Amino acid sequence: MDCMSLPRLILTLGDPAGIGPEVVLKALVEPELVQICQLTVIGSRSVLTQTHGQLLAKNPGLNLADPEKINLLEVDHPNLEEVSVGRGDAISGAISFAYLNEAIARTLAGEFAGIVTAPIAKSAWQAAGHNYPGQTEVLASRAGVERFGMAFVGRSPFTGWTLRTLLATTHIPLKAVPLALTPELMDSKLDLLLTCLAQDFGIDKPSVAIAGLNPHSGEEGKLGEEEQNWLIPWLEQARKKYPQAKLIGPIPPDTMWVSPGKAWLTDGQTTVSDAYLALYHDQGLIPVKLLAFDQAINTTIGLPFVRTSPDHGTAFDIAGQGIARADSMIAAIKLAAELVEQRSQPSANHTN
Numbered sequence: 001m002d003c004m005s006l007p008r009l010i011l012t013l014g015d016p017a018g019i020g021p022e023v024v025l026k027a028l029v030e031p032e033l034v035q036i037c038q039l040t041v042i043g044s045r046s047v048l049t050q051t052h053g054q055l056l057a058k059n060p061g062l063n064l065a066d067p068e069k070i071n072l073l074e075v076d077h078p079n080l081e082e083v084s085v086g087r088g089d090a091i092s093g094a095i096s097f098a099y100l101n102e103a104i105a106r107t108l109a110g111e112f113a114g115i116v117t118a119p120i121a122k123s124a125w126q127a128a129g130h131n132y133p134g135q136t137e138v139l140a141s142r143a144g145v146e147r148f149g150m151a152f153v154g155r156s157p158f159t160g161w162t163l164r165t166l167l168a169t170t171h172i173p174l175k176a177v178p179l180a181l182t183p184e185l186m187d188s189k190l191d192l193l194l195t196c197l198a199q200d201f202g203i204d205k206p207s208v209a210i211a212g213l214n215p216h217s218g219e220e221g222k223l224g225e226e227e228q229n230w231l232i233p234w235l236e237q238a239r240k241k242y243p244q245a246k247l248i249g250p251i252p253p254d255t256m257w258v259s260p261g262k263a264w265l266t267d268g269q270t271t272v273s274d275a276y277l278a279l280y281h282d283q284g285l286i287p288v289k290l291l292a293f294d295q296a297i298n299t300t301i302g303l304p305f306v307r308t309s310p311d312h313g314t315a316f317d318i319a320g321q322g323i324a325r326a327d328s329m330i331a332a333i334k335l336a337a338e339l340v341e342q343r344s345q346p347s348a349n350h351t352n
């Protein structure tokens with residue numbers, strides 16, 4: 001394929017005090033990337049140069065991209081020199097917010113088909129006065145969409161099986177979860193998930209496993225009432241509304257992850273679903289990160305453009321040491337390129 005027709009992606013550096021610049025420098029030496037996308041980094045060359053020097057001083061021989069040769073859109077910031085590696089604060093938060101902001105503006109203007117984001121720290125954003133719970137919510141707000149979802153996708157390096165998990169609720173306190181969960185919200189998330197499975201993965205007739213909220217899915221109302229009060233009735237309606245999908249649930253939230261765990265780790269016989277709908281952040285992300293921390297990709301669904309991100313955070317505890325793994329960042333770039341390609345083609349049936 002002519003390289004000018006490859007998907008155009010923009011890659012943010014994330015929080016300059018975290019491992020974002022390091023995983024970007026490590027990812028950019030992955031030879032396959034130039035064959036699948038046209039990548040532009042957005043951030044500060046001085047951050048990349050400083051990270052490059054610091055990492056090589058500690059780890060001579062580390063394979064890193066040359067900061068001077070990286071295709072970069074410079075975002076200037078007056079406080080760049082005050083960034084302290086390993087400490088996220090108002091300065092690093094303001095800078096990472098500026099990177100994302102510019103990436104979104106250029107993508108909405110049509111310069112790029114997708115955004116890949118390195119991690120930011122929500123607390124640093126708050127310190128800088130940007131009161132968003134995460135990048136997902138900024139992307140949705142700037143794109144003007146009310147219906148969006150946080151989905152995690154990972155392909156097992158052991159079996160090749162793909163785990164897809166959508167979170168019904170995301171960055172809210174645990175005590176707010178039961179109040180936020182409603183049949184309307186579930187309708188919206190399921191609809192988004194089915195659209196994503198068809199559009200992005202070519203799965204038109206998916207099976208979807210849906211978790212319960214309470215231990216043992218409420219044990220017939222003895223351990224919680226949400227399942228009986230609305231989740232089971234909603235599922236019955238959803239089965240009529242989406243006859244093309246096999247909707248399984250509500251599944252007790254602990255055992256829901258046994259089959260995906262087996263499918264991830266061994267090729268043995270197990271019945272799995274095309275996607276898993278978890279009701280809250282850690283119900284979905286504990287199994288995802290336990291199984292797939294270095295492989296999983298966070299993707300925002302429902303946006304008018306592709307967005308992916310590694311599944312890890314800023315890891316301030318290891319920033320500047322040279323030990324951060326770039327596998328999830330590489331996977332995020334590859335998935336973004338695949339999704340851009342997939343969305344430009346007619347849907348095809350897909351076998352997981």
Ligand SMILES: NC(=O)c1ccc[n+]([C@@H]2O[C@H](COP(=O)([O-])OP(=O)(O)OC[C@H]3O[C@@H](n4cnc5c(N)ncnc54)[C@H](O)[C@@H]3O)[C@@H](O)[C@H]2O)c1
Nearest residue numbers: 118119120121122123309311312313314315317318324325
């Ligand atoms: N997409 C994102 O922007 C994103 C995602 C998750 C967390 N965060 C943010 O990151 C900050 C830190 O979050 P956290 O500590 O819960 O999670 P984290 O993922 O940053 O770190 C968890 C643990 O995993 C290790 N780790 C993380 N990434 C690694 C990598 N690539 N290679 C090797 N080890 C790695 C860290 O050293 C740490 O021990 C928080 O502010 C959180 O909100 C951002």
Ligand SMILES: N[C@H](C(=O)O)[C@H](O)COP(=O)(O)O
Nearest residue numbers: 134135136137285309311312
């Ligand atoms: N909830 C995600 C996770 O735990 O990996 C992550 O924090 C998402 O962050 P963004 O919305 O900033 O991508």
